[in-house]
Amino acid sequence: MPGLLDICQDLFGSNDLYEILGVKKESTAKEVKKGYHKVSLRVHPDRVSPEEKEEATKKFQALGRVYSILSDENKRGVYDETGDVDDDESDVTRDRDWSDYWRLLFKKVSVDDIKTFEKDYKDSAEELDDLKSAYLENEGNMDDIIDTVLCATIDDEPRFTKILKGLIKKKEIPDFPAFSKEGKSKKNARKRKHEAEAEEAELEAKKLGLNGEGSLQALILKKQQSRGAAADDFFSQLEAKYSKPQKGGGKRKGKK
Template identity: 60%
Template sequence: MPSLLESCRDEFGTDDLYKVLGVNKKAKEGEVKKGYHKVSLKVHPDRVSPEEKETATQKFQTLGKVYFILADKERRAVYDETGEVDDEDDAIPQDRDWTAYWRLLFRKVTMEDIKDFEKKYKGSKEELEDLKTAYLEFKGNMEDILSNVMCSTEDDEPRFSGIIRDWIKKKEVPDFPKFSKETKKSKDNRKRKAAQEAAEAEELKEELGLHSNGSLQALIHARQQSREQQMTGFMDDLEKKYAQPKKTKSAGTAKGKKKGKK
């Protein structure tokens, strides 16, 4: 069985535990946890295709062990001082259910969380920043803007257009032709597409037996933000905002046994 550092090299391209989590050596406890959460969302076995599941599971397990070490003050201190990991440390579980461990650290996002997030997000400073970023990135293309600003639907277009026109008037953003000179045909096509997606969401709701407005609303968002990567990003942001840490007992001190070297 390869050592943890060897697994990190093979699966993440580095044997630096901090780089695996995307943080620096001086990262505080919260930053280490945030780094683990961010990377784990990318490699979580439930978030990849069936073909990638086996590889993702291995990476997810390796990632869990990395966090297990860096989240423990004493083990982290040993690693910082020696650059080594004790692969025979009995306190580091080899056959742990890392998905269950992950869930202990980050609670599941519920529909209530999503609705609460949407309520706070719409009209917030964060939404305005996201809108401006999307406007500049997509050069005024409203369809792309609606697809990339979280929680937005066709109903948000008039509100967004008013905000953007005010920015243009104040010269805070350039006046892109795709925005100011969009044709009626283009607008009608977007409305027709939105109506079709809403109808598909309604059909899917019936198929799945979902009857709450919140569930239907989530399906409409999923349809209108149809790109899987965009929806994953939306859920990632929700996870980051609502993940609540649960206190876990320290696993003890590291033992001086066989070590894997950098």
């Protein structure tokens, strides 16, 4: 039976455990955990299409084994010194339910978490940096700006416009025509798109048993789920910020 390093080489094209998690050898335990979380989100069996599920499951299991080594001070020390892992010991973990293990580390993000994150994020220095980056990367296209900035909806457009005009006046960012010369027809189209999304969000909120502001959080959640890699970063920030290990150890079950 192939060892973990051979499995990693086959699945990820590398047998460097740090490289697989996207971290450095000198990374802290917190950084290793964040790296594991970010990579595992991309291949979580519950977040991929049916045709990708089999390979994603294999990768998800391998990532769990990788993290179980790098999160253990002694096992990590042996790996750092020798470049090898104890496959006999690693085999013991093969039958662990890695979904249970993952959920012990990262709880699901709730609507309340999104509300709290949104409250802290809006009007923060972090949001301002993200807004400037989105403006520059999208050359002033407000549609793309709203789709890029975390938690943003069309309700933030007047606020974003005021901030960006101030930054342009101070010459901190260039004046892109797509921003300063945007026509009413495009703005109206964006408004109609928002209204359609809001209706969908209302339905989603009802499915989730939410009322009132819940529709806004449902809209944010829906928009973020459609943003590809950006969604991973969004959920990564939320889950890393609000997740706390649940009490009790993981139970051994069949593999997922």
